[in-house]
Amino acid sequence: MKKNKVIIIGSGLSGLLNGCILSREGFEVTILEKEPEPGGNLKTFRYKNHEFETGVHYAGSLGPGQVLNRYWKYFGLTDRIRVRRLDQNGFDHILIGTEEFQHAQGLDKFSAILEPLFRNATKGLDRYVSALREIASAFPLYNLELPAGHREIQYAAQSARLFFTELDEWKSFNDPSVSMGSVLAGNNFLYAGSPVTPLHVSSLIHHSFISGAYRFVGGSGQIATILADQVRLNGAKIITSGGVVSIDYHDGNFQVKTVSGEIFRAPLLVSSLHPAMTLSMLNPLLLRRSYRQRIESLAGTVSSFILFLTMKPGTFPYFNYNVYYHKNANVWTESELTGDAWPAMYLLSMGCNGNDQKFADVVTLMTYMKFEEVKKWEYTGSGKRGSEYLDFKNDRALRLLDLAGKQFPGLIHAIDHITISTPLTYRDYTGIPEGSLYGIAKDFTRPELTTLTARTKVPGLYFTGQNTNLHGLLGVTIGSVLTSGEIIGLDHLLGKIKNC
Ligand SMILES: Cc1cc2nc3c(=O)[nH]c(=O)nc-3n(C[C@H](O)[C@H](O)[C@H](O)COP(=O)(O)OP(=O)(O)OC[C@H]3O[C@@H](n4cnc5c(N)ncnc54)[C@H](O)[C@@H]3O)c2cc1C
DSSP, rough: TTTTEEEEEEEHHHHHHHHHHHHHTTOEEEEEOOOSSSSSSGGGEEETEEEEEEEEEEEEOSSSHHHHHHHHTTTTTTTTOOOOEOOOOOOOEETTTTTTEOOSHHHHHHHHHHHGGGOOOOOHHHHHHHHHHHHHHOOGGGGOOOOOTTTTTTHHTHHHHHHHHHHGGGGBOOOTBBBEEEEEEEEGGGGEEEEEEBHHHHHHHHHHHHHHHEEEETOOOHHHHHHHHHHHHOOEEEETTOEEEEEETTTEEEEEETTTTTTOOOOOEEEEEHHHHHHHOOOOGSSSSHHHHHTOOBBOOOOEEEEEEEETSSSBBBSSSEEESSSOOOOOOOGGOOGOOOOOOOOEEEOOOOOTTOOSSEEEEEEEEEEEGGGGGOOOTOOSSSSHHHHHHHHHHHHHHHHHHHTTHHHHHHHEEEEEEHHHHHHHHHGGGGGGGGOOOOOTSHHHHHHHSSBOOTTTTEEETTSSOOOOHHHHHHHHHHHHHHOOOHHHHHHHHOOO
């Protein structure tokens, strides 16, 4: 058995990035993926001849010299992906009740565009922008630097919600019930903002999008295709329809069994699955019960309810921005709503097919949904959940469309077809427990427990993906560098990335 053999479970962004790094470094890599094609959340799906994003709508910091752009150079992505920059004066439009605000790109422009909309806003906006600058600079890997000093730790133990609430003394000119804090956190669906969200999560994510916000022309599936090609070119194997069912350890090797009964062996194992899923497949003798219980007890971020709409040609305009609508300014509790109070917010985003697009081909309407709403169907399979489930989906779809239709009266008549996803759809597609949007919820009251390290208690087993570092394209990229860095040396790897 070669010493440098590694098995990677899952071929989403993290599985492919780790596969890319390790195969380039001479490791013999096998990636095991349960779906028929690699990509996980990067994959687009086809419906009625239209391409839809599953788990990526836009990316931050992809501009020249920006952090994701720099990391992705190493992976051969930067020069090959097709992107369109979102509107610089407003990549996200935040609608609260009848008021509209824009988040612009570039920190100075961001302040300048919001400033006239609030009473005496300069101090509040300066405080926010300075905090974003400081927090972004405190995270070494956000700046392609080696961790040192650990100045960043303090921000993981601070509450994002509290921070934004302190900015509530600045009120909108037109509607004093709308405060600056809720407008700045108006796109907190990006990180499933909840009362436990740490300040560094909201700040790094918001900073990265304000730095530069982009859509993928033709969808984010191109990232998966480019990475999978590279991985294979480096001699690695991607075994699709190869869902892992059990993990054992014998004579210095992990023995990973797939659904077909095939067994793969390697001394190193990198899993991009939710850590509780990984540990549930692992021989219980390899782990202390307390470690397993700790991981199993970690709460996930809330799930989502999504309408994928194909549009009649030439009927609904293409928006080169996203719309985050909120019924009122309570942006931190919307994810908790059920029953008649649901939905109180939505994100309206669109597929992008080029730089001169005039009309929307596909529109995605997303909102939160708690897993409890679909729990009674948890043991049913896709397409076999029964008529009550279909009625539930249709009822919730009508409610969401009703809410969006009030703001965009032309939307409903422009729809050609609708397909619906619930928390069960995401659970079954990505394997994430309860269809959680972004994996384990980071919690500022327990930062050290909710931020998992790549290195585990089992020698040779590493975690990677959105459940370790941060979710999202940037968070997962940095997390993948951390995981592979544990194996080949972070210093060595960062040096190569910086020299690209
Ligand atoms: C609705 C939605 C919208 C989002 N929008 C954005 C956005 O606009 N911008 C952004 O930056 N981020 C966005 N994200 C977050 C981003 O998509 C994820 O954080 C990121 O893609 C996660 O990558 P990953 O590799 O950790 O996990 P995944 O992409 O989930 O990959 C895990 C892989 O493991 C496979 N797998 C599962 N179980 C097994 C098994 N037993 N054996 C083998 N393989 C298995 C899965 O099939 C999958 O391919 C969004 C997420 C969601 C859900």
